[in-house]
Amino acid sequence: MFSTKVDPVMHTYNRFPLTLVKGKGSFVWDDKGQEYLDYTSGIATCNLGHAPEFVKGQVEEQLQELWHCSNLFEIPSQIKLAEKLVQNSCGDQVFFCNSGAEANEAAIKIARRYAQKVKGTESFEIVTFSSSFHGRTLATLAATGQEKIQQGFAPLMPGFRYLPYNDSEALSSLVKPNTCAVLLEVIQGEGGVIPANPEWLKKVASLCEEHDILLMIDEIQTGMGRTGSLFAYQQYGIEPDVISLAKGLGSGIPIGAIIAKEKVAAAFEPGSHGSTFGGNPVATTAGLATITYMVDNDIAYKAEQMGEYLVSKLELLQNKYDQIDTIRGKGLLVGIVVKGNAIDYVTKAREEHNLLILVAGPNVVRILPPLTTTQVEMDQFLFSFEAILKQMGN
Ligand SMILES: Cc1ncc(COP(=O)(O)O)c(C=O)c1O
Structure with missing residues (x-):
């Protein structure tokens, strides 16, 4: 009697089709060597970035x-x-x-x-x-x-x-x-x-x-x-x-x-x-x-400052694009209530912009950068997010 082999890991997660093998600071790399800006921080875990x-x-x-x-x-x-x-x-x-x-x-x-x-x-x-x-x-x-x-x-x-x-x-x-x-x-x-x-x-x-x-x-x-x-x-x-x-x-x-x-x-x-x-x-x-x-190193203060920068820039995008309904959160725990399915933004970010972000419910995109993220990285995120907003508007 042969039994059909099933996936050895129980199916408790709907995983993204991505295998991460390395992380440093705000970036992670997949098994093909592709770099991603990681604004998930392992769901608010790698607050000092990867491998501090x-x-x-x-x-x-x-x-x-x-x-x-x-x-x-x-x-x-x-x-x-x-x-x-x-x-x-x-x-x-x-x-x-x-x-x-x-x-x-x-x-x-x-x-x-x-x-x-x-x-x-x-x-x-x-x-x-x-x-x-x-x-x-x-x-x-x-x-x-x-x-x-x-x-x-x-x-x-x-x-x-x-x-x-x-x-x-x-x-x-x-x-x-x-x-x-x-x-x-x-x-x-x-x-x-x-x-x-x-x-x-x-x-x-x-x-x-x-x-x-x-x-x-x-x-x-x-x-x-x-x-x-x-x-x-x-x-x-x-x-x-x-x-x-x-x-x-x-x-x-x-x-x-x-x-x-x-x-x-x-x-x-x-x-x-x-x-x-x-x-x-x-x-x-x-x-x-x-x-x-x-x-x-007063990392919490840095998170506050960078959070204010992020929200101020998101508010400018909100004025420009109907897709953003509300922006909420504090510091670097930020939720963007979007029109449409949040998961579509997350998928586009990953597949087309090498950017990792999360959802928090059906219509909330959740941004969890490392607290050590730099303004250059934040601008990279904002550039990609604006491109996604443009795409989602069509
Ligand atoms: C507020 C809150 N409480 C509890 C938990 C559970 O933590 P863990 O997954 O480490 O058991 C989580 C995880 O997301 C959380 O966000």
Whole structure:
């Protein structure tokens, strides 16, 4: 009996027909040697560009020493990275894991345990918002306010309630007797690059404070300088109790984390949470080098400046071409709401202009340049994007 061989990799992605084999700075190369301007940054992960020298050097040194040891031992780079994260945020203590979904899992677990162990209540419910995205594990897809992500995985994990995003009236039902936390993105990335209304967000924060409900901010896409500050919440005058991180934290080496206020962190004790790889020497060395370079070189400020330049130029294109409906986002997390299908712009960019960009929903083109991108590269992007707009107008 012969069986027909199927693709050895499960079909969980509709991949672009492109094989990338090399990356440096803002550029990547395919297996035929063709160069592309990469304004996807591995979906907001390679924030310092591909293979940044400082991170590479530190990781290479660590690879000469120790690759892995369990969390039963002290890990110096883990302690130093935790110190840096705490110094540069409103949090006090860090838990390390390996991905964004795991970071949000940790946030969900710590919120429930904080309510039950520290506050001494039975409350467990976490409020999240429509169009949010928090990950693909059973808990984080239940937290995600998008039915398409949840389809086929019933029964969903209980304990989540969804409210409309940016809707101040709906906040009257935010607090229920069993509510223990709110989890939200201050700019919804996957949901279409939708920034929170500052007044609405302040109202959420003050309701949380008033009712001792944890404010948990998912900074997995918005964090690590992407929006013009190290963390996006810092532009909104709020102080989260828990911050979840991943993507840009390791410059492409897998790492996730939550940073929590001391009173919340006290809910975890030996045995309540853990991860074999979480905070591993190589991953935390990459994280430490990344944040050190970012802070020392004020990369977030550079992202803010370059983001302003990008948006000002896009606004000129908007005046010229009907195809651009709206431009939104912050720093270098920019969404362009277009007429027609966003994927057609992305395909044209790749096939005809050697430019990699993304979608965020059916009609939003998402631009995620490395935060280190230069004005020359940005002008190259703008030149190509204008050519695409012209083509799409016909
Ligand atoms: C805001 C947000 N949260 C969580 C996640 C999940 O992260 P990961 O894919 O590393 O599990 C993502 C990934 O896109 C994200 O953008």
